[in-house]
Amino acid sequence: RNRKELTGPELSPGASVGPRKRVSMARGSSRPENFGVTKPRSYAYPTEPEIHNTCNLLEVLDQHHPCKSAEERFLQSSALDKLNKIVQDWVKELTPRGIKEVNAIFFAFGSYFLQVDEFADPIDTICIGPSFVDHEHGFFKIFHDKMCQMNEVTRLKSVRNTNVPFMEFKLDGVPIKIVYASLPYSVIPFNFDLHQANVLSMDDVSRNSFDACRVTNEIYRLVPCNKTFTIALRTVKIWAKSRGLLSNVIGFLGDCDWAILVGRICQAHPFATLSTIVFEFFSIFSVWFWPNPVMLVDPRSDPHRLPVWDPHTNRNDIMPIISPVFPCKNIRADASASTLRDMIYHFKCGYEQCKLIKVNNNWRDLFMPYKFFEEYIRYVHIDLTADTEQKLELWKKIGESELLVLISKIEAGRGQLICHICPTEHLSSDSCSFFIGLSTKKLIVGRAIPEQVPSDVINEFMRRMENHKRAGMEVQVGCLNQTYMKSRTWGRSAMPLIQ
Known part of the structure; x- marks a missing residue:
């Protein structure tokens, strides 16, 4: 399947926009009426192999990821x-x-x-x-x-x-x-x-x-089969958690984002079984042509001039995931180029795992943990502390904003560095840490080893943070290598500082 087939016009809202309806049979037709923003990609019912795959997936979920007692x-x-x-x-x-x-x-x-x-x-x-x-x-x-x-x-x-x-x-x-x-x-x-x-x-x-x-509530109302949607969403969330992606940190996806993405696949395959929905989820979003929006309903215009998401006025949104309630808006407006790049990477990994699962039928492989601290040679560690929880919340929000500026400066430098934000939140009552894995665009003989982050870039980041700092707030920045990170003994007191 090529990218055009997967991301437009079949699932993107540019072609035939259907009414907001659940699956129902049209008079004189053997197919359901349209619902969502496009026609379904497939009306196919589950085959025996697909049902078998679903049974195996449910067995893995029951054994290794049980529901609440x-x-x-x-x-x-x-x-x-x-x-x-x-x-x-x-x-x-x-x-x-x-x-x-x-x-x-x-x-x-x-x-x-x-x-x-x-x-x-x-x-x-x-x-x-x-x-x-x-x-x-x-x-x-x-x-x-x-x-x-x-x-x-x-x-x-x-x-x-x-x-x-x-x-x-x-x-x-x-x-x-x-x-x-x-x-x-x-x-x-x-x-x-x-x-x-x-x-x-x-x-x-x-x-x-x-x-x-x-x-x-609206997502649940708009999907064609609530039971399949619920289990598919739970499966995707378990996968996301295993890779540290279940987080709202700096533009990564939160609960509503995952629900909308899974709901869109369910709309496109209204009669599919669980395993098919999971396969199609990774197949489609591994090649999704961002910034094409993901939406469950067509945003309607607002006569009262409340801000409603529009692809022309919001053309700078790079990963639009549109809420299905009026007034519709992009709930992932804070996505950055680096987080989008990392999300696409993880979707592609999920798709490759699904292709193997179709051969070996081993669903446990999909939920193997992603070891961020073993993935890169060098890391930047930013540690924020505050003497009250209220100050820490403010300090964290400032840190996230300035972190995006830091990443853009690093990637714009001569070192050809690429930044990868750790999506897992490292938060305690008095501190918050961010980690950036560094890779390089230039391939050296053997494994690519990224250069150090230029000190002037770090110094500029520290100056900007100092301008925001209030009494009781502190910031430290450290540059760590993979061996040090894998030891898991790092901490604020032992962190080597960049002078």
Whole structure:
């Protein structure tokens, strides 16, 4: 299959755009109506070999990557029930006199809703409250203080300096993340429809929080077979985790991104079995012609002039993955050339593994871990520290922004260096580390050995970071070789500094 066949017009939204429908039989036709943004690539039903491959994959998942136990599911459900009661009590405590029948809407979304989460993953939840409960005072002050006073709540932290502010904590040992959205109603209707809500009347923070939960609900609604989609997404996430890719670090893909990518393959193969969806996932995205967007629905224009993603006005987006809810936007707008290059590399590796699996039927090979610290000869280590979690969050965000500038400077130099960001987050309560693997464009006799990063580039990076630094913040930069990294004894105290 050539690139044109795989990325346009069959899956790219440039040709025939179909209505947003689930698989349903058109009158007088033996084929389903269109859904998604293009016609399906294949209407084929599973063959015996494909069913056999699926059975083998399910066996590997059950043996080596089991789902949550019944006890873990019970603990999560109990914690959510308790948090729902806490939320309802909190809203009632803030209700002005004269307003009756006040309530809040609370539910889980994200990976928990899609049933592809692990017990150690924080459950994404949202509280949708009335207009008199705001973010700054009602949520981050009163609700935060209420949670602090509860013995069953541990590791509570607030993260405000982001598009979707949230609180994260453990309730009875269950990790939970909660966001808040305020609706322009004093009393929220009991028949409130998540998909019909008027986002125009919300403030920006509430709209972003609200969209975060609507995305997963809409993805689930738009795929043709929920069961196949769920297991395929879980398979891809296990693969991504084994390669350290399950991260939002500096433009790498998060949960919603993976769900949209897998959902697009399910739309293109509405009757396919699990193994076919996984094979097609790597086959297609290993040659996807970026910046062609990946989308589940066609973005509709906005008469109210809310910002909606458009390929002409957003032509600088290099890896557009478009959210399926109005107003549609690129949820991977922070992707850089280096992260895109690395993602394509991993997709190609996955495709090569799938070709071998078709021969040897050994699905365990797909989930072999990727050893980033054994892949490159030289590494750059950037370590950020702060004396409070709030400062560390700000310092980390600044570091990510400046890191992209550093990478562009390194790759623009005469050393012909190529940077590869470690996608795994190295974060503790007081420090955050970034690692860059270095390879070279020039092939030397034998193995390519990259040169050192020029000291003037590092010095410029340090000066830029110093300009952002506040009291209690520190930054260190080290250049390490592969032998040192493989020893796994590196740390802030032992890190060799670049002077």
